[in-house]
Amino acid sequence: MTVVIDGKEAAASVIAAVTEAAASLERETGVQPGLAVVIVGNDPASHAYVNSKSKMAKQCGFNSIQHSLPEDAKQEELEKLVAELNADPAIHGILVQLPLPKHLNAEPVILSISPEKDVDGLHVVNAGKIATGDLDTGLISCTPAGAMLLVNRIHGRDLSGLNAVVIGRSNLFGKPMALLLLAANATVTMAHSKTRDLATICRTADILVAAVGRPQMVKADWVKPGATVIDVGINRVPAPDKGEGKTRLVGDVAYAEAVDIAGAITPVPGGVGPMTIAMLMANTLIAAYRAAGKPAPKF
Numbered sequence: 001m002t003v004v005i006d007g008k009e010a011a012a013s014v015i016a017a018v019t020e021a022a023a024s025l026e027r028e029t030g031v032q033p034g035l036a037v038v039i040v041g042n043d044p045a046s047h048a049y050v051n052s053k054s055k056m057a058k059q060c061g062f063n064s065i066q067h068s069l070p071e072d073a074k075q076e077e078l079e080k081l082v083a084e085l086n087a088d089p090a091i092h093g094i095l096v097q098l099p100l101p102k103h104l105n106a107e108p109v110i111l112s113i114s115p116e117k118d119v120d121g122l123h124v125v126n127a128g129k130i131a132t133g134d135l136d137t138g139l140i141s142c143t144p145a146g147a148m149l150l151v152n153r154i155h156g157r158d159l160s161g162l163n164a165v166v167i168g169r170s171n172l173f174g175k176p177m178a179l180l181l182l183a184a185n186a187t188v189t190m191a192h193s194k195t196r197d198l199a200t201i202c203r204t205a206d207i208l209v210a211a212v213g214r215p216q217m218v219k220a221d222w223v224k225p226g227a228t229v230i231d232v233g234i235n236r237v238p239a240p241d242k243g244e245g246k247t248r249l250v251g252d253v254a255y256a257e258a259v260d261i262a263g264a265i266t267p268v269p270g271g272v273g274p275m276t277i278a279m280l281m282a283n284t285l286i287a288a289y290r291a292a293g294k295p296a297p298k299f
Helices: 007-029 044-059 075-087 106-112 124-131 142-155 174-183 198-202 273-291
Strands: 034-040 063-069 093-096 163-167 187-191 207-210 228-231 235-238 247-250
Touching: 007 044, 007 142, 007 273, 034 044, 034 075, 034 273, 044 063, 044 273, 063 075, 075 093, 075 106, 093 106, 093 273, 124 174, 142 174, 142 207, 142 228, 142 273, 163 174, 163 198, 174 187, 174 207, 187 198
Parallel strands: 034 063, 034 093, 163 187, 163 207, 207 228
Antiparallel strands: 235 247
């Protein structure tokens, strides 16, 4: 019987642990974890994401602050705000919601965030720490950290002897995910759009992670029987059965056919998605503990 990995339940357990540890930190030191979320412009999807992050931060007992800049905000204005947040000891995590309006350059903004407060885990210092195997002093990008936690629930923390295939090589997900699997002793293959005979490579995977952004690309015959399948894709496709112009969310894996082959699989929605915000809260808590000079909890 295939295990359907419940990301909502896993995320809830992370949030519960974060809430408890935040209360404990405040009791012992008077420090309340502080998360500042910066949003530029009027993109409705970005505002929805930011609101859900701010709401979750409040639920965890954090000091949650939101800064909204207008659509025509200048680069210097955004970087000045980040500098002020870097200097504020009450703020432990800084998140600049992406994408930014087209006239702004995201890279220097991300690099201007103090690595200790980079709760998205996008700064080159944090990326470099994962690359060198230092998982204890940096902050790990939220989606790979969440996906890894789901893998650990099935296989434990030591993946010795297991083959993992990651489809996708983005800096946001594919590369850090491959490095986390490698740090857990898996034998890792990174595949991507230029990989020859992708299906054959996928069939070698005990752990198959799909993050390509192509709806239902991974078919059942790509999946090794009994494999753990982690689907990171979030794609909107037409759903005429729901009514004209309606859409539904699907992953990068053809779930309906793969679910009978896999040993464990994440659904979309309800798999990796909920883990991203949960790990953002975990990163903010870790940053607050470090700032207070206390050993940070592990997740």
